[in-house]
Structure formats: C-alpha cells, structure tokens
Amino acid sequence: QQQVKQSPQSLIVQKGGIPIINCAYENTAFDYFPWYQQFPGKGPALLIAIRPDVSEKKEGRFTISFNKSAKQFSLHIMDSQPGDSATYFCAASMAGNTGKLIFGQGTTLQVKP
Amino acid sequence: DGGITQSPKYLFRKEGQNVTLSCEQNLNHDAMYWYRQDPGQGLRLIYYSQIVNDFQKGDIAEGYSVSREKKESFPLTVTSAQKNPTAFYLCASSINSVSNQPQHFGDGTRLSIL
Numbered sequence: 001q002q003q004v005k006q007s008p009q010s011l012i013v014q015k016g017g018i019p020i021i022n023c024a025y026e027n028t029a030f031d032y033f034p035w036y037q038q039f040p041g042k043g044p045a046l047l048i049a050i051r052p053d054v055s056e057k058k059e060g061r062f063t064i065s066f067n068k069s070a071k072q073f074s075l076h077i078m079d080s081q082p083g084d085s086a087t088y089f090c091a092a093s094m095a096g097n098t099g100k101l102i103f104g105q106g107t108t109l110q111v112k113p
Numbered sequence: 114d115g116g117i118t119q120s121p122k123y124l125f126r127k128e129g130q131n132v133t134l135s136c137e138q139n140l141n142h143d144a145m146y147w148y149r150q151d152p153g154q155g156l157r158l159i160y161y162s163q164i165v166n167d168f169q170k171g172d173i174a175e176g177y178s179v180s181r182e183k184k185e186s187f188p189l190t191v192t193s194a195q196k197n198p199t200a201f202y203l204c205a206s207s208i209n210s211v212s213n214q215p216q217h218f219g220d221g222t223r224l225s226i227l
Contacts, residue, residue: 009153032213043117043203043218044156089155098163099144099210100171103155 002027004092006104013080014112021075021107023090028071030092034101035064035075038087047088048075080111116140117219119204125227126191126198134189134222136204142217144210145187149173150201150221159202162187163210191224199225 005024013019023033031052036044050057050064050073057064061078077084090104117138126132138145144163148156158171162181176195181187187206191198201223205216 006155034215036218041220043119043205043220045218046215049215093213095213096211098161098169099146099207099213099216100158100161101146101156101216103148103157105153105155 002102004090004102004104006090006107008107009105010108010110012110012112015081017080017111019077019080019084019109019111021088021090021109022072023074023092023104024070024072025092026071027092027094029094030102031095032093033064033066033073034091035062036089036091036103038089038106044089077109080109082111082113085109085111117204117206117217119202119219119222121222122220124222124224126224127227129193131190131192132224134191134202134204134224136187136189136219138185138187138204138206138217138219140206140208140217141184142206142208143184144207144214145181146205146207146216147171147177147179147187147189148203148205150203156203159189161210 034049035047037047038044048059063076066073091101120135146161147159160179162168178190203221204219207214207216
C-alpha cells in the first residue's frame with residue numbers, strides 16, 4: 001500500500017521526442033506527487049509537483065498528468081533535448097505524515113541527438 | 114548560496130568500523146532526512162528529523178544512527194551492524210514536515226567497503 005510503481009525502467013528517445021514516464025500508487029491517502037530529476041553523481045532536484053485536485057500541471061517543457069480514479073500519474077517531456085538525459089523519480093507523500101516521501105524505482109532517460 | 118552540503122563525497126569503510134556522514138544546511142529548514150539510494154531501487158528513507166533534538170526511524174533504520182543537536186546539522190553514522198553499507202547516501206531538508214513542502218537534496222556521499 002505504501003509503494004509507488006514506476007515504469008519504464010529505461011527509455012531512449014530521439015531529440016524532439018516526447019518521453020512519457022508512468023507511476024501508479026495504491027494508497028488513496030497520498031496527496032502530494034513530486035517528480036525529481038537526477039544527474040549522475042548529483043542529488044535529485046525537484047522538477048514539478050502536483051496535488052490530486054488538479055488533472056494536469058505544466059512547467060516549461062515538463063507536464064504532469066494525474067488520473068485520480070486510476071491512481072496513476074505521468075511525466076511528459078515536450079521537445080526533449082540531450083540535456084534532459086537523466087534519471088527521473090516520481091514520489092508520493094501524505095499530508096501530516098511527517099513529510100516522508102515514497103519514491104518510485106526511477107527511470108533512466110537517454111535523449112539521442 | 115543557500116543549500117545542503119554533504120561530506121565527504123566518497124567514503125570507504127573497513128570491516129567492523131563505524132563511519133559518519135556529514136549533512137549541513139543553511140536554508141533554516143526544520144525538517145531533515147537521510148535516504149539510501151541503490152541501483153534500481155529508488156530512494157529509501159533511513160531516518161528523519163522534524164525538529165532539533167528529535168528524530169524518528171524511517172523504513173530501513175537498522176544499522177544506522179543519527180543525531181540532531183543543531184538545526185543546521187543532521188549527521189548519519191553507519192555502524193558495523195549495517196552489513197551491506199555500500200550505497201549512495203542522500204541528505205535532504207524541507208521547511209517543515211507537516212505541509213508537504215518540497216525536499217531539497219545535497220549531492221550525496223558514496224560509501225564503499227574496503
């Protein structure tokens with residue numbers, strides 16, 4: 001019930017393509033869903049986050065789509081660039097639950113020039 | 114610049130040895146967290162602290178210990194009881210732990226066994 005399942009494990013796209021990373025959860029008490037981007041040897045950096053009362057959120061080329069009934073959310077990267085090559089993590093947490101984040105397993109994205 | 118500083122960047126542990134990983138933040142954040150990252154397993158929570166002089170176990174606390182004597186510092190000790198310590202350790206902080214504020218991460222410490 002505390003798990004967040006992320007897919008695919010790895011993804012390769014051409015420059016300009018739209019990679020999509022999916023996450024699914026079971027616990028309906030989760031109410032905050034951030035996405036993190038991590039480059040090798042660095043810590044994760046917050047990309048974008050969404051709450052369940054919103055079905056879509058955009059920040060620049062990054063979009064989160066949220067399907068509350070299906071308990072799924074996904075990250076889309078528009079016009080992907082080689083500089084977007086990184087590992088992406090989805091996460092979830094519950095309000096009042098000490099801020100603990102439950103992370104997905106991560107997706108390694110490679111954008112080919 | 115405000116941020117989280119982890120040191121050292123690389124650390125080697127001998128058999129039976131305890132080692133301590135440093136985490137310092139100058140963001141004036143109340144909450145701090147330690148995560149362990151292994152390939153293909155995402156990040157798993159080791160310990161967290163909501164306020165000075167208080168901390169709680171996360172999901173994989175066995176073999177680890179922490180202290181929170183100052184707001185800006187949250188060191189993690191990997192004890193000899195942790196039989197598989199080789200991993201990338203990440204420290205994070207957030208304004209508080211109550212309202213799902215974003216967590217900001219340091220650049221990690223990579224621990225290996227000698």
